[in-house]
Amino acid sequence: MAKVFIYPATSLILSDLVARFGHKPLGAALGIRERIQTAGVDSPPLQITPEEPKRGLKYAAVEVPSGVRGRMAIYGPLIEEAEAAIIVTEADFAFGCMGCARTDELILFTLRQSGIPILELEYPRDEDEGIRFVAAVKKFLAGLEDGGEA
Amino acid sequence: MKKVRIAQLTCGAEYSGVQKEIYDAAESVGAEVFFPDIALGDVERAVKKFGLDVKSADLKLMIARAMALVEGKVEADGVFIGTCFRCAEAAIVRNELRRYIPENSKLSVVSYSFTERTTAGTLLTRMEALTTIARRRALLAREEQTGITMGVDSGSSTTKAVVMKDNEIVGTGWHPTTEVLKSAESAVSDALEMAGLTREDIQAIGTTGYGRFLIGKHLGAELIQEELTVNSKGAVYLAGHQRGASTVIDIGGMDNKAISVIDGIPGTFTMGGICAGASGRFLEMTAKRLGIDITELGPLAMKGMGKNVPMNSYCIVFGTQSLVNALAAGSSPEDVAAAACHSVAEQVFEQQLQEVDIKEPVIMVGGTSLIEGLVYAMGQLLQTEVVVPPHSQYIGAVGAALLASGFIKGE
Amino acid sequence: MAEYTPDYVGTVTKYVFVESPTMTPGELALRAYEASEGVLIKETCFGLQVTGEPESVDRLLEEIRSFDPTHIFVKDRGFPPGDPRRCRANLGGARPGYLGHEREFRLLRYITRGLEELGRREGDEAEPAPPETKPKLDIKRLQELIDSEES
Numbered sequence: 220m221a222k223v224f225i226y227p228a229t230s231l232i233l234s235d236l237v238a239r240f241g242h243k244p245l246g247a248a249l250g251i252r253e254r255i256q257t258a259g260v261d262s263p264p265l266q267i268t269p270e271e272p273k274r275g276l277k278y279a280a281v282e283v284p285s286g287v288r289g290r291m292a293i294y295g296p297l298i299e300e301a302e303a304a305i306i307v308t309e310a311d312f313a314f315g316c317m318g319c320a321r322t323d324e325l326i327l328f329t330l331r332q333s334g335i336p337i338l339e340l341e342y343p344r345d346e347d348e349g350i351r352f353v354a355a356v357k358k359f360l361a362g363l364e365d366g367g368e369a
Numbered sequence: 370m371k372k373v374r375i376a377q378l379t380c381g382a383e384y385s386g387v388q389k390e391i392y393d394a395a396e397s398v399g400a401e402v403f404f405p406d407i408a409l410g411d412v413e414r415a416v417k418k419f420g421l422d423v424k425s426a427d428l429k430l431m432i433a434r435a436m437a438l439v440e441g442k443v444e445a446d447g448v449f450i451g452t453c454f455r456c457a458e459a460a461i462v463r464n465e466l467r468r469y470i471p472e473n474s475k476l477s478v479v480s481y482s483f484t485e486r487t488t489a490g491t492l493l494t495r496m497e498a499l500t501t502i503a504r505r506r507a508l509l510a511r512e513e514q515t516g517i518t519m520g521v522d523s524g525s526s527t528t529k530a531v532v533m534k535d536n537e538i539v540g541t542g543w544h545p546t547t548e549v550l551k552s553a554e555s556a557v558s559d560a561l562e563m564a565g566l567t568r569e570d571i572q573a574i575g576t577t578g579y580g581r582f583l584i585g586k587h588l589g590a591e592l593i594q595e596e597l598t599v600n601s602k603g604a605v606y607l608a609g610h611q612r613g614a615s616t617v618i619d620i621g622g623m624d625n626k627a628i629s630v631i632d633g634i635p636g637t638f639t640m641g642g643i644c645a646g647a648s649g650r651f652l653e654m655t656a657k658r659l660g661i662d663i664t665e666l667g668p669l670a671m672k673g674m675g676k677n678v679p680m681n682s683y684c685i686v687f688g689t690q691s692l693v694n695a696l697a698a699g700s701s702p703e704d705v706a707a708a709a710c711h712s713v714a715e716q717v718f719e720q721q722l723q724e725v726d727i728k729e730p731v732i733m734v735g736g737t738s739l740i741e742g743l744v745y746a747m748g749q750l751l752q753t754e755v756v757v758p759p760h761s762q763y764i765g766a767v768g769a770a771l772l773a774s775g776f777i778k779g780e
Numbered sequence: 781m782a783e784y785t786p787d788y789v790g791t792v793t794k795y796v797f798v799e800s801p802t803m804t805p806g807e808l809a810l811r812a813y814e815a816s817e818g819v820l821i822k823e824t825c826f827g828l829q830v831t832g833e834p835e836s837v838d839r840l841l842e843e844i845r846s847f848d849p850t851h852i853f854v855k856d857r858g859f860p861p862g863d864p865r866r867c868r869a870n871l872g873g874a875r876p877g878y879l880g881h882e883r884e885f886r887l888l889r890y891i892t893r894g895l896e897e898l899g900r901r902e903g904d905e906a907e908p909a910p911p912e913t914k915p916k917l918d919i920k921r922l923q924e925l926i927d928s929e930e931s
Contacts, residue, residue, distance in 0.1 A: 229877055231797060231884045232891055234855040239845075244856065251858025256789045261782035262389050264865035264875075265858075269386035272485040284453030285485040286381025293384075311426060312409065312883040315876030318427030319381060320458065342887055349890025350897045357898060376872075403872025409882035430876060443873075 221363040224301035224330060226323075227313035228294065232342075233305055236353065240360040245301050247316035250293035267292075279325060290322040298329050303336045303363050305356060336363065373400040373500040376445035376476075378434050378466060380427040381453040387487045391449070394492035400500045405434040405443040421465060428452075428462045435466045439473045446503035449496070450480040468726060471629075471636040477502045478637045480724060495640060498597035502634055508775045509598060509634050512611045516572045516777045519560065520769030521553055521588065522596070523580030526622025526649060527736060530556035531766035532564040532571070533774075540564030541763055549580040550587055557588070573776040575599070575769030579623075591776035596765050597638050601630045603768025604732045607758035614728035618717065618747065618755075619735040619764065622649045625717050629725040639724040646685040647716035649737045654689055655709040659702050663740070666706050670742020673703030675711035683716050707742055714746035722751070730756045734764035788860040792837050796828040796844055797881075799888040800851035808847065815843045822861040826885065827852075829861040850895040853888060 221242050225233035228247040237244035254266035262268040267289055275288025278295045293316065298304075306327065310317055317323060330337060338359040343349040375395055382388045395402045407415075407430075415433035416422070423429060431450070437443045450467050452459030460482065467480040479495040481487075502509065514536045522529045524546060530553070532540035542559030544552045561567060575592035576585040577599040585593035596619075604617040617628040625647060628638040641647070656663045678695040680688060692705050731753055733744050738761040748755040760767060798808045809823040812830070819832035819840045828844075830837055845852050859866050866875045 227880070229880050231795070231853055231855040231881060232887065235853040236891070238854060246856060248856035248858040252792070252856070255858055255860075255863075256786045256791075258786055259784050261784040262386055263392065264388060265383050266784065267384055267386050269485040271384075271386055282455060284381065284456040284459075285385035285387075285483070286453040286456070287384075289381070289384035289386060289485070311424070312412070312429075312880065314426045314430055314880045315383075317880070318425060318430065318876055319384070320424035320426075321456065343890040343894070346890055346893040349887075349892075349894040351894075353891060353894025353898055374872075404874075406868070406873030407879075408874075409879045412879060426880075427876065430879070434873075 221302040221360075222300055223360070223363070224298055224304040226304065226306040226326060226330070227310040227317045228297075228326075229313055229315065229317050230307065233307065233356075236356045237305065237360065240357055242360055242363065245297045247293065250297055251316070278329070284321070286319055287322045287325065290316065290319060291325065294322070294326050295329070298326070298333060301330075301333070301335055303359075304330045304338070305359065306330065306337060306339045307342055308339060309341060370399060373398075373446045373503045374444070375400050375402045375447045375449050375496070375499055376405050376434065376438055376443065377402040377449050377451075378405075378431045379449070379451040380425060380431055380459050380462070381456070382451055382483065385453060385483055385485045385487070387483050387485065390487055390489040390492060391451070393489035394496045397489065397493060398497045398500045400446075400496060402449060403445075405437045405445070407433050407437050407443075411437065419469075421462065423458055423462055425458055428459060431462055431466060435470055438476060439470060441474075445476060447499035448476050448478045449499065450478060451483055454482040454484045456482075464724070467637050467724070471631075477635060480637070480639065494595045494597065495638075497595040498635060498638065501594055501598045505598075506634070508772055509602060510632075511602075511772060511775050512606070512633070514771045515774045517566065517570050518573045518575065518770045518773040518777070519557065519571045520766035520771070520773060521557060521574070521576045521584055521590075522599075522763070522765030522769060523549055523553055523576065523578040523584050524622060524765070525579050525624075528552040528556045528578075528580070529763050529766040530560040531760075531763045531770050532560045532566060533767070533770040534564070534566075538760055538763070538767065540566065541760070541766075543762070546580070549583055553580065553584045553587070572778075573773040575773030575776075577765045577769045590773075592769065592773045594769065594772065597626060597628060597635055597640070599768035599772065600626065600734060600764050601628050601635045601768070602633050602772060603764040603766075604734045604758065605630060605633045606771055607734075607760055607764065607767060608730065608732045608756050609758075610730055610732070616725065616727050616729070616731045618722070618731060618733045620647075620649055620713065620717055620733075620737040620743070621735055624648070625721055627717070627721040627725045629728060637725050639721050641717075641721045646683045646688050647713055647720065649735075651685050651688060651713055652709060652737065652740060652743065654685065655692060655706065658689065658692060658696075659706060661702075666710075667740035667742045667744075669703055670706035670710045670740070671745060673701060673705070673707035675704065675707035675746070677701075677704040678708035680708050680712050683712065688712060707746075710740065710742035711746045714743055714750055718747070718750045727751060727753075729753055732756045732758060734758070734761045736762045738762065788831065790833070791831050791860065792834045793829055793831040793857040793860050794837060794841060795824075795826075795855045795857050795881075796830060796841070797853040797855070797885065797888070798827040798848070798851060799853070799885065799892065800848050803848050803851065808844070808852070811847055812840070812844050815840060820861070826881070829857065831860055850892045850899070853891075
C-alpha cells in the first residue's frame with residue numbers, strides 16, 4: 220500500500236479511487252483532522268492558528284501571503300510523506316483548502332520536484348473519458364504495488 | 370439587542386489563522402459574521418457575469434457571494450471584505466468588490482488585507498463602524514445640533530473638546546494627549562470656560578477617538594462611538610455638505626482615515642497607519658528638525674518646492690534622514706518642508722485613497738488639515754481643490770456633539 | 781487565549797456519496813445502520829457520514845461499498861459530523877468544501893461508467909488507452925499553414 224498525494228487535495232473522485240484500489244490517499248482532510256483532534260489554542264474553524272503561516276515559512280518565503288503559507292503548513296508535510304501523486308490539473312472549482320491558485324501552483328511544483336511517481340490527468344468530460352480516466356488511475360496504482368515506476 | 374449581521378467575503382482568513390480574530394472583533398461590537406449561502410451554479414454564473422477571470426476558486430466564491438448580496442438574494446447589514454496582504458490577485462478582487470457593492474446596493478463595506486499578525490483589536494474600529502452604520506442610521510441622519518451638548522475626541526496625539534449650543538460651536542478645548550483622562554478634563558474645562566457654561570448645563574455628551582470608552586465612562590457620556598462615522602458626520606456638517614457624495618480625509622497622529630461618504634454616512638472606508646511616515650507624527654518631527662513650531666510648517670512649505678529635495682523613503686526614520694541630508698547639502702527649509710508634506714500626502718494617496726472612490730468635494734479634517742502645505746500637496750495629487758472646513762481640527766468633537774443631541778431627553 | 785479541547789480524538793470520519801439510480805441516500809442509510817456495529821452513522825442529503833475507530837470504519841465501508849460498488853464513493857473528512865464550526869446553520873452558508881463536492885458530484889457518472897467497464901474487462905488483455913493529450917496544433921501542420929500564408 221502506497222501513500223498517494225491527491226490533487227485536488229479535496230477531491231472525492233481521487234480519494235475514492237486511490238482507496239478503492241488499495242492505497243492510502245493523502246489529502247486535505249488528513250491535515251485538517253490532525254488539527255481538529257489536537258488540543259491547543261482555540262482557533263476556529265480549522266484550528267489553524269497564526270503560528271501555522273509561520274510554520275509555512277519552511278515552504279514559502281515571508282513575502283508570500285499568509286494564506287499560502289498557512290495552507291502549505293498543511294500540505295507540506297503530506298507531500299513529504301507521499302510516495303506517489305495523482306494530479307488532476309484543472310482544479311478551478313476546488314474551494315476552501317484548494318481555493319488559492321498560488322498555493323495550488325506551489326503544491327504542483329513541489330510535487331513535481333520531489334521525484335515521486337506522478338500521474339497527471341484531466342477531469343473526464345464524457346463516458347469514454349471516464350473509462351480512460353479510471354483505467355489510467357488503476358494502472359498507475361497497480362504499478363506502485365509492483366514497486367516499479369508507473 | 371438584535372445582532373448586526375455582517376457578511377464575510379474573504380480569501381485566506383482561515384488559513385492565515387485570523388478567522389477567530391474576525392469572529393471576536395464582530396462579537397465585541399454586538400455583530401455576527403456569516404457567509405452568504407450560494408450554490409456552485411451561482412458561482413459559475415456570477416464569475417461570468419462579473420467578468421473578472423480570476424484563477425483562485427475562493428476569490429470566485431467572494432465574487433459570487435458579493436453578487437448574491439447585491440441582488441438581494443442574501444440579506445446583510447454590512448460587508449467585511451478581506452484578503453491576504455501581498456496577494457495581487459486577491460487585491461484586484463477586493464478592490465473591485467468594495468467598489469461594486471456600494472455602487473449597486475445600500476450596503477456599507479469595510480475592506481482589509483490581513484496577515485497572520487492581524488488581531489481582533491485591529492479590526493475592532495472597522496467592525497464597530499459597520500455596526501454603527503447599520504444600527505444607528507436614524508441617528509446618523511441628524512443634520513442639526515440642538516440644545517447644549519459636548520463632544521470629546523480623545524485622539525492618539527491630541528484631545529479635543531467642543532461645546533455646542535443651538536447649532537453653533539460656543540466653546541473649544543485642545544490639549545496634547547498625555548494621560549488620557551487628565552487631557553480630556555483639561556480640554557473639557559477650556560471648552561466650558563470659553564462657552565461660559567458649566568458641566569451641569571450640558572444636556573448630552575458624546576465621545577470618540579482612541580480613548581472614547583475610558584472617557585465616555587468617566588464623563589457618563591450618552592454616546593460613545595468610533596471616529597469613522599463621527600468624523601464623517603462632523604466633516605460634512607462643518608463643510609455644509611450634508612447631502613450627496615463626498616470624500617473625507619483625516620491624516621491623524623497615528624493612523625489615517627479615508628472615507629467615501631454618502632449623505633453623511635460612510636459608504637466605504639479605510640484606516641491605515643502601520644507606518645508613522647504617513648502620519649502627522651512625521652510632520653511634527655520635520656518641524657522639530659527645522660526648529661520651527663508645527664503651525665509654521667504649512668506656510669513654510671507653501672513657499673518651497675518639494676521636488677528640489679530627494680526623498681526616496683516613506684519610512685519615518687529614513688525619511689527624516691533624507692530631509693536632514695538635504696538640509697546639510699544646502700536645501701532650503703522651505704523646500705524641505707514642502708517635501709515632507711508631499712511625502713505624507715503621496716503615501717496616503719498611494720496606500721489609502723486607492724481603496725475608496727474619490728468623489729468631490731474632498732474634505733480634509735483633523736489637526737493636519739491646518740498644515741496648508743499638506744492640503745496643497747493633497748490637492749495637487751488629487752487634481753482637485755481640497756475643502757478644509759472651519760474648526761476642522763475639532764472634527765471628531767463636533768461630530769460627537771452633533772450626534773449627542775439625539776440623546777437629549779425629550780428629543 | 782481560549783484553550784481548545786478536541787472531541788472524537790483517534791476517530792476517523794468519512795463521507796459516503798451515493799449517485800445511483802437504484803439506491804437513495806435513505807436506503808443506503810438503512811442498510812448501513814444494520815451493518816454499523818457501533819460506528820456512528822449520520823445521514824445526509826448526498827449519502828452518509830460515518831465516524832469511529834479507523835478499523836471499524838474501514839470494515840463498515842467495505843460492506844457499504846459492496847451494496848453498489850460502482851455507485852458509492854468514499855472520501856475522508858477532517859471534521860466529525862455535525863461540527864458547529866462547519867455547520868451551514870452556524871456559518872450562514874455552505875462551507876467552501878460543499879461546493880467542491882457539488883463540482884465532482886456532476887462527474888461521478890463518468891467514473892461509474894469507467895468502473896463498470898473496467899469490471900467487465902477484468903482479465904481482458906486489451907486495456908483502454910490512457911487519456912490522450914493531443915497537442916492543440918501539430919508543429920508540422922503549423923509550418924504548412926505558415927508556408928501557405930506566405931506563398
